[in-house]
Structures are given as structure tokens and as C-alpha cells.
Amino acid sequence: MSSISFPRAGALARLGSLRIPVRPGTAVPLLIVLLVTVAAIAPGVLTHRSPTAIDIEHTLLPPSLSHPFGTDDAGRDLYTRVVYGARESLGIGLGATGLAMSIALLLGFIAGLAGGLVDVVINRILEVAFAFPVLLLALLLIAIYGPSLTTEIVAVGIGSAPGYARMVRGQVLNVRKAAYVEAAAALGHRRHAVVRRHLFPNAMRPLVAMITLGVGQSIVWASGLAFLGLGVAPPSPEWGALLDYGREYITTSWWLEIMPGLVIVLVALSVTALGRTLQHRLEGAAR
């Protein structure tokens, strides 16, 4: 169809209903996610220190005004390290979710659209993948390729793909049965046009919120792996790596463990809260 410039008030009204209201339950998570995004893009904005600047005079200082998160055994400012770690942590979250979603969309759409034997085969594969613990899969990959950012992304991504794939497939099956898909066929649209114009966008709709939820989940997964020493190596300020590093000092310098831990929890919570809000709004808008 030729693109026609209607004042798309329908779409706007729907977007309007998505407008995040200023409630503390939404505003605070939004602020936190915004801060983390800034930290990932331009960490210099949030701190004037360098994450690797060693200061032998001020090692293992507890949190204070000049060092809000305290310092580590090399005198590095922990707050600065957390800010600089945001890029890797968020990168893992987005990368892993992106990878998981790509696999899921591919498998889910093939299974949902093809049906029959293809569907059965893909479903069995997904079931096997489901039965396989994600941690074990991650260990396997890391054992083969060694711990690195990429391995971590791939491990978490592949690990969470089957869940999304099943969701996508279910969504495709649902939309396929939808009356408006039949109406489009009755109108004389070709099959690929129906898939492109109705099936794909409508099946994707609820997944937007799932992706947001997935990012928070992936950050937690990645931190867990790093904490076990299976993620990014400690000199990096990635949040999981900070946790791993702080483990040795947990009895004497609690802030090395608690501060990065709190940040991970807060960010994961915020992203999840936003995802839920988005999910409710989208479901509401989708009648």
C-alpha cells in the first residue's frame, strides 16, 4: 500500500495512552535507567575521576562524601568504577537479550507459520533446550571459548532464547487465528502481505515489554556468571566482576560487595518495573 499521511490520531492516541505517568513507582525506575544509560554512553558526565587511577594513600576507604561508594584496595574510587562498568553490564544485558530475541523470532516465526512437521521438530528442540540448565550451558561455552564479554553475551543469549521462542510461537499462532487475518485474506491480500502487515507487527506487540524485562534479567545473569569468575575478568569494572573482586574483602570492607550489588539490584528492578508498566499499557491498548 502506498504510504498515506493521515493524521494518525488512532496511533497517537495509543501512544498517548502509553505515556508514562509521573508516579513514584514509574518515575524512580525511569530516572535510574536514564542515569545508567548516561553512564554507559558518557561516563565522564557522572564522574571526574578515572576508573583505573590508583591512589595508594586512600586504599579501602569506607563510603564518604568524596568517595560515595568508598575505595578498593588499590585506592580506586568504587563509584567511578561502577559508572564506567555500566557500559559493559548494559552491553551484556542488551546484547544477550538481542541475541536471544533474534534466535527466538527466527525459530518462533518459522514454527508458528510453517506448522506441521517443522513446528514439531522446532518444538522438540526447544523442549530439550529448556531441560538444559542455562548455567551448565554457559559453563560449557566458557570452558570452550574462555571467559570474555562475547562468551558471556552468547551464553546468556542462547540460554534465554528457548523461553522467548516459545512465547513468539504462541503469539504467532494466536495472531494467525485472529479474525482480522482472515478478513485480510478475504479481502484478497497475498499471504506474504498478510504476514508482513498484520501477523508480524501484532505478534511483536507484547514482545516489546518482554524485551525490556529480558534486559534486566540478563544483567543479573551476567553478574552471576562474573561473580563465579566465569565472566569478564576482574580488572574490568563490569558489575559482576566488581562483585567477584569484592568477595575477598567482604568481612573487612563490606562496601566493595554491597555497593555494586545494590546497583545491580536497583537497575534490574527498575528495568523490570518499567517493563511491567509497558506490558500493562500495551495490553491495555491492545484491548
Next chain:
Amino acid sequence: MTEVAVTEQIAVDTATGTPLLTVANLRVSFGETEVVKGISFTARLGRCLAIVGESGSGKSVTARTLVGLTGPGSQVHADKIDLAGADLTRQSERSWRAIRGRQIGFILQDALVSLDQLRRVGDEVAEPLKLHGWGTRASRSRKAVELLSSVGVPEPEVKARQRPYELSGGLRQRALIASAIALDPKLIVADEPTTALDVTIQAQVLDLLAESKAGGTSIILISHDLSVVARLADEVIVMRAGEVVEHGTAHQVLHQPRHEYTRALLDAIPSEHTRGTRLVPAAAAPGGTTPPYPPAKPDVSEKVVPRTRKAIDRDRPVLQARNITQVFRGPDKVDRAVVDDVSFELFAGETLGIVGESGSGKTTSARIVLALLRPTSGDVLLHGQQWSALSLAQRQPLRKQIGVIYQDPLSYFDPRWPVGRILTDALSTGKRPPSSSAEARARAIRLLEQVGLGEQHLASAPLRLSGGQRQRVSIARALAPEPEVIVCDEPVSALDVSIQAQVLDLLTGLQDELGVGYLFISHDLGVIHHMSDRILVMKDGRVVESGTADEVFERPQDPYTQRLLTALPRLAQAS
């Protein structure tokens, strides 16, 4: 058709019968919105009081208030709600539970959602007995079987052990009635008790309620359907937007309505008498934002303006179904013919009505005609050429010749698309796809105007339109590719009677203007008679009778058709 002679019937004095429930100045509001604005009535023993109105009239809220189920967020005020001496305005939730079931029986529209799917029918029927501490477990289950038997459920012992989803709609509704009358309440409040039922089942349920009434029970019947009301009510209240517009004996309200709204409602009912005429006077011809009812007509004769139709070309059928049969294999591996050897022809500019009850194969036939389903045997020709047996790719360019309108248009619109996109998309599949976006827009507006909407609706999301407006958009979409035939599958079944009248008028008007042929499917005999030139009556997948509308309705040959017509409630039955 013979009308019951009404002349000898003396108007029933509304004051006969002992008053059981007296309601004075009842007001119900939700937040700031008042939905019932001060209504008063008295229900009497052995009589039926009907409250009629369209959606949003406040009739259901009134019914729910009478059983203390108005719902959260509601404020109920009344000068008096008196049930045999007990003041219902001051009841705790606890004391309401003692009243519901024992003193007031409540029957809801949809028995499938009103009965617990996981419990046996017998247990559901015995539930009020149990709640009110009646008898023992064994005596209750015996009583449940008795009750089921008394409401005419065949094999009550068997049915009592089954679960609601294993029963047909009619049986479920009867089980619900059995449960409502279990403790022999003096008052039954029935909210649209037959709306979801086929006409023959509806007749049985109405008979059942009439029996209760004859036994001295007081019935408050809530309905949108004036013909149903005519069959049972002694006294009628017509509500609109929370207010009583008319209140009188059934005979007076249905035959000598004093209020213009009542008259408009009665006129809007399609039937054999309205065929070939408009249901809504031309002066009140609807736009998208017409008042919810047509204004009064100064003179009845004005309505009988015959349609100016295009001639029906009876030489070449547009659509031909030849012996179509659709067999589905059930879960028990037994093949059942849902459509069995059905043949018909539809000519340009003609309306062929298909009428039948649920499960008669109407919709399956429609899907075969639309080539959304490949018949097991037989075929469909479009303009004398093969249609149903074509491959997908061969059929695709021919689709523009046949359009479709559904009962529930909303689910047939992509939820993301505004009206304008829906229409331009349909235009692009048509015989003359628009060459520019400006042309597409102009033609979309023209389509909207044709169906009584306007440019301002282009950007609307279908979700935010009213039911009538949605059906208009759906008609505009069907017209967009300029088809010769439109399959209308229960197009007005979900609409209020006045909106239904507007949509039916729109369809006939478009036929006069464009010469499009309709395959018109409905369970509603009045609508079918009003719309159709020729009629097929279907039962269990077979065509049991066919002929011109008047032949079928006035001289039905098949016993099933005769039964259907007898079961049909008519206004003339009002006593």
C-alpha cells in the same frame, strides 16, 4: 399469518395482584455518573413486569440492584425498596445472602458463565438449597433432579451428573432457572434470560417462566427485545438513559405507545410488515453521530415509501453454490456433515436470506462461499466461473468480486490500524486501486460518507467507535473493492434495535444505489423477512425449505419452518 385479535382483550389493570416488591424513586450512580435516575414500580404476585430498553438504559443495573449486586463503586439511593415488608435498602451483605435465592431468584443471560464449569449441573442447581441449609446432601441431590425435571430437562438424572459445558445452551439456561426457583422464591428477576438462545429454545424458556407466573410467582423481566416482552409481560416499563420514558400495561405500551421513543423502538423492529421500506424515517437518516433513537414520525404512512430498487437480473447468477457439502471429523472419529448438499443461486442486486438456528451450517456455508474453506464436495461459481476449486494464487485476483461483513466487526480490524488505513488498504485490493495517496484518501472519505460517517472518522481507532459505527466501517471496507456480492454473516445481531434498523436501512439503500447482491445470514426471522427476496431455511446442514420470502413465511411447507415461525415471539401476543 394471523394476529391474535386484540380488540376483545381488555387492558390489564396494572393494579391487580398483590404487591410483592415496591420500589420508589430508585437512583443508582457510579462515581459522578447517574445511571438510574429515579424509577418507581411495583411487582405483583402472579404478574410479570418487564423493563425494556437499549444498551445503557440502566435496565440491567436496576435488576442487579434488586438482588443487592449493584457492584463496587456504586451508590444506591431509594425512597423505598420494600419486599413483602422487608426494607431492602438497609441490608448487610450477610442478610442479602439470606434473601437471594430464598426470596428472590436471579436468572442471568449467559448460563455458560453463570454456572461453574467444573461442578456438576446437579450441584449447581442444589447450591442455593445448600446455602440456605435445606435438607441433607442426599435429599438435596434428589431435589436437584426434581427441579431439573420440572424445568423440562430430559433425562434429569443423567444431566445432573454432567458439567455445564456438556449441555446445550437451552439446557444450561433451564438449569439456571431450576437453580433460581429451587427455594420457590416469590420473586424472579430475569436479566435477558433468552437473549443467547435460539428461537425455538427461547420459546420453551419463556413458556417455563410463564408457568412460574401462573403458579403465582412475580417476575421482573429485563429485556431489549420487545417481542419477548410481548409474550410474557403484563406491565412494561420502557427505560432510556436511566429514565422511565413510558410505563403502562403491556398492551398499551406495545400497541398504543404514548412516547415517541417507544414508538421509534417498535417501528425499528424489522418484520414481514416492514419489508421494502425504511425502518428509520428518511428525515432521521443516520450520520455517525445521530441521537440514539430516531425521532418520532408525524405520520405512520410516511414510512411506507417503497424502495427504488435496481432490477434484479435473473438471467445470469452472480453466485452459484452447487451441492456444497462440508464434512468434519469429530473427536470420536465420526464424520459429520456440517453442510449437506446445499445449492443456491444469487442474482445481481438481490438478497438471498439464509436463516437457521445455531449449528445449522449457515456460517460454514458462508465460509465456503467466501472460499475461506474448501468444501468436501460440490463447488461455488462466481459469475459462472469456477471459484471454490481454484488455487490460492488463481483466486486472489478475483477476491475483489466478493465482500464480507461480520457480526463482530471489531475483531476483524487490525487493532493497530485507524479507520483510514483500513479503508485505503481495502481500496488497494479493489478493481480500481487508487493511484495516489490523495486519491486513496478522497475515496476513503467518499466511502465513509456512503455509510453515514465522515472525514473525521478517518483517524479514529475502531476500538473507540460505537458498535453501529464499527459496523458502518466494516460495510465501507466491504464496499471498497466494489464487489458484486457481499456476504453478510449476522451483521446486525450484536446491535441495539434502533442501531440495527439504521444498519439495515443502510444496507438496503446501498443495494438500491449500487445493485450489489447480498447473501444475508441471520438467525433472526424478522430481520431475514425484512431483508430478503428469497430465503433458504437451514437445519442440521441441510436446506429444508426455500422460496420467496412471502412463500416461506406465509405458506411454510416444512414442519421445521412451521415450528420456527410458531416459536417466534411477536408483538401481537401482548395481552
